[in-house]
Amino acid sequence: MSQLDTLKSAIKDRLGELECVIGWEQGYDPLHATPLFIRTEADLDRLIIGPLAVHNLATYLTAYKGKKIGVVVKGCDSRSVIELLNENLISRDDLVIFGLCCDGVVSQRKIRAALPADPGFVEAVDISANGLKITVAGQTAMLNMTDILADKCRTCQHPNALISDVLIGENRQSASSTSLACQEEFEAKSDAEKFAFWQETMSRCIRCYACRNACPMCVCRDYCIATSRDPLWVSQDNSPAENFMFQMIHVSHLAGRCTECGECERACPVDIPLMLLRRFMNKQVQDVFEHQAGTDLEQTPPLLTFKVEEERINERGW
Amino acid sequence: MEKFITTTNLTRLAEELAANHRVLAPVATGCTVTFRRFQPGMTLDLHSRMAAVSAKAGTFPQTETLFLVKRDTTEKKPELIETLPQGKNVVIGGRPCDARGKLMFDPVYGTEKIKDLYFLQRRENTIFITLACDRPETTCFCHSVGSGPADPTGSDILLTLVGDGYVARAMTPAGEDILKLSLFTEAGDKGKEADAKNAKAREMMGQPHDYSSAPATILARFDDMDFWQAQAAKCISCGACTYMCPTCYCFNITDDDLGLNSQRIRTWDNCMSHTFTLEGSGHNPRSTKAHRLKNRVGHKFSYYPDLHQGVMACCGCGRCIKQCPVGIDIRQIVKAAQEYSE
Numbered sequence: 001m002s003q004l005d006t007l008k009s010a011i012k013d014r015l016g017e018l019e020c021v022i023g024w025e026q027g028y029d030p031l032h033a034t035p036l037f038i039r040t041e042a043d044l045d046r047l048i049i050g051p052l053a054v055h056n057l058a059t060y061l062t063a064y065k066g067k068k069i070g071v072v073v074k075g076c077d078s079r080s081v082i083e084l085l086n087e088n089l090i091s092r093d094d095l096v097i098f099g100l101c102c103d104g105v106v107s108q109r110k111i112r113a114a115l116p117a118d119p120g121f122v123e124a125v126d127i128s129a130n131g132l133k134i135t136v137a138g139q140t141a142m143l144n145m146t147d148i149l150a151d152k153c154r155t156c157q158h159p160n161a162l163i164s165d166v167l168i169g170e171n172r173q174s175a176s177s178t179s180l181a182c183q184e185e186f187e188a189k190s191d192a193e194k195f196a197f198w199q200e201t202m203s204r205c206i207r208c209y210a211c212r213n214a215c216p217m218c219v220c221r222d223y224c225i226a227t228s229r230d231p232l233w234v235s236q237d238n239s240p241a242e243n244f245m246f247q248m249i250h251v252s253h254l255a256g257r258c259t260e261c262g263e264c265e266r267a268c269p270v271d272i273p274l275m276l277l278r279r280f281m282n283k284q285v286q287d288v289f290e291h292q293a294g295t296d297l298e299q300t301p302p303l304l305t306f307k308v309e310e311e312r313i314n315e316r317g318w
Numbered sequence: 319m320e321k322f323i324t325t326t327n328l329t330r331l332a333e334e335l336a337a338n339h340r341v342l343a344p345v346a347t348g349c350t351v352t353f354r355r356f357q358p359g360m361t362l363d364l365h366s367r368m369a370a371v372s373a374k375a376g377t378f379p380q381t382e383t384l385f386l387v388k389r390d391t392t393e394k395k396p397e398l399i400e401t402l403p404q405g406k407n408v409v410i411g412g413r414p415c416d417a418r419g420k421l422m423f424d425p426v427y428g429t430e431k432i433k434d435l436y437f438l439q440r441r442e443n444t445i446f447i448t449l450a451c452d453r454p455e456t457t458c459f460c461h462s463v464g465s466g467p468a469d470p471t472g473s474d475i476l477l478t479l480v481g482d483g484y485v486a487r488a489m490t491p492a493g494e495d496i497l498k499l500s501l502f503t504e505a506g507d508k509g510k511e512a513d514a515k516n517a518k519a520r521e522m523m524g525q526p527h528d529y530s531s532a533p534a535t536i537l538a539r540f541d542d543m544d545f546w547q548a549q550a551a552k553c554i555s556c557g558a559c560t561y562m563c564p565t566c567y568c569f570n571i572t573d574d575d576l577g578l579n580s581q582r583i584r585t586w587d588n589c590m591s592h593t594f595t596l597e598g599s600g601h602n603p604r605s606t607k608a609h610r611l612k613n614r615v616g617h618k619f620s621y622y623p624d625l626h627q628g629v630m631a632c633c634g635c636g637r638c639i640k641q642c643p644v645g646i647d648i649r650q651i652v653k654a655a656q657e658y659s660e
Contacts, residue, residue, distance in 0.1 A: 020551075027645040027647075028640075028645055028647045032645050033645070059554060060552075109349065112349050112367075113349040118366065120368065120457060121453055121456075137453060204350070204352055206380060206586075207557075208560075208562075209556045209557055210557070212556070213554040214554055214556070214644075222555075223592075227593050232575075235572070235574045235583075236583065237583055238380045238585065239381070263643075266643070267558075269641040270370050271347075271349075271370075
């Protein structure tokens with residue numbers, strides 16, 4: 001049985017006891033998937049998995065508190081589920097996890113850059129193990145999967161769901177590389193260059209909060225300080241400075257919690273490379289607390305606890 | 319009036335206009351195209367793709383300063399400084415859906431009783447030099463909401479790509495004035511080519527969807543929260559759809575207290591957000607995302623057309639579909655209401 005058929009069969013076995021199971025289906029064109037909320041066996045027929053199933057469905061979980069639901073997760077998505085459990089934000093008893101062994105997902109941005117015409121003109125997509133054969137505006141291009149893989153997949157250390165009730169597929173190998181050229185290039189810049197980069201990039205930000213709302217760990221939802229009026233913490237002025245302020249709040253509120261699923265960057269309608277900030281912060285957390293969010297059900301996120309003396313913070317040494 | 323302008327001269331036109339206008343034009347950063355304040359030396363990108371965000375900011379900027387307040391350290395009364403928009407603007411390289419958006423603002427911000435001077439001044443002082451589309455994207459449906467890929471409504475000049483330049487057609491006296499500049503030459507036979515291209519683009523869009531039953535059928539679902547919960551299940555309540563939209567005109571007003579210099583600003587608001595209808599008492603009449611999605615779809619395809627002679631508050635640009643992080647398709651939601659049966 002194919003991975004998809006095994007998954008369908010596993011979901012069918014549990015569907016009766018669940019409010020719904022969240023997976024993916026074909027979206028508005030052949031190049032896009034969209035989340036699917038499976039309630040009946042007829043819905044199940046529409047389920048798809050594969051390189052277009054980019055969305056981290058863990059972002060929906062906190063909204064179903066008190067209801068028993070199922071969710072399909074890739075390796076990276078499973079880290080968000082673990083982090084939500086670590087923080088006691090969801091209950092394991094209310095969740096049936098269908099874990100996937102994942103071959104990676106595409107970056108729509110890389111596809112856009114690689115195609116001879118805008119992907120909005122897509123006519124057909126043929127998905128194979130090697131890549132995507134895409135016809136746009138009458139021209140067909142073969143894009144190799146290695147060239148269009150999302151950045152997170154290029155360095156993925158957890159391609160197999162780390163937590164699941166049912167694990168579907170054969171275990172995949174972790175990526176051999178853990179570093180990304182784009183990150184290294186960015187971090188090698190001087191402070192002045194970085195500042196100029198963010199000034200320019202944040203002038204594109206429209207503060208739509210897609211980055212925030214796609215984030216599975218942004219659990220404040222309707223009560224985010226970015227939109228509070230009293231007190232007015234962040235101005236609604238969409239100047240680069242205020243936009244950057246919001247992004248700084250977002251990134252620091254994820255310290256020790258970000259599972260690097262990349263949803264913030266994927267969701268951004270104006271392509272702001274937000275993962276540059278996330279990856280940098282996560283590296284600091286790793287250095288100071290030896291902590292990688294969402295990788296261990298037993299761990300406590302470092303900012304949800306304290307030690308009188310932190311091993312790697314020399315508090316009185318200076 | 320019909321003229322021709324080469325691609326090179328269009329850039330020169332943008333540069334010349336930038337001398338005494340605030341010019342907004344599509345500019346690429348990598349493979350991301352957005353409307354930017356155009357300055358000489360920048361490269362126009364009219365063709366690689368449609369700009370991610372609509373050209374709404376041309377007449378309705380995301381942040382508008384309503385007035386400034388200046389104080390000093392004495393007991394003197396604070397001074398209010400008017401900041402009505404000054405100067406002239408040009409939007410170059412928007413699409414027909416971009417140019418049309420502001421028309422949906424008119425019956426709201428320019429009524430007999432209520433005049434929004436900030437919007438109206440920009441509306442009056444903004445020239446739209448629009449590019450006709452030559453091919454529809456999978457998310458385009460302008461032909462289903464009373465428009466089309468070469469619809470000149472709302473534009474001062476309509477450009478159609480022919481060979482190494484554009485056939486330019488003036489739609490207004492302001493457009494004619496620009497076409498009199500020496501950068502333009504006679505169009506000659508190119509006009510016919512432009513007509514053929516426009517017709518082909520329209521043909522490629524296929525049959526329009528009939529939305530005429532949408533106002534009544536959406537209203538019929540008003541109390542059916544099961545319907546809206548199913549439609550909204552995947553919504554993540556961000557504002558990408560509304561901020562992309564050429565016709566979404568809602569705003570917020572906040573005071574930025576900057577010490578001795580303060581300002582009252584209005585900024586784009588977003589009906590998908592919880593705070594949009596949060597009342598002072600703490601009560602929220604649209605407490606869930608299902609209520610909010612119902613409002614967005616209902617406003618565009620039911621309440622607005624009911625109030626304004628059947629005109630949908632939608633240009634069919636499809637940005638809300640393709641920029642939605644989870645791929646919500648407003649066409650499918652309206653269709654579901656239209657085709658609903660018990």
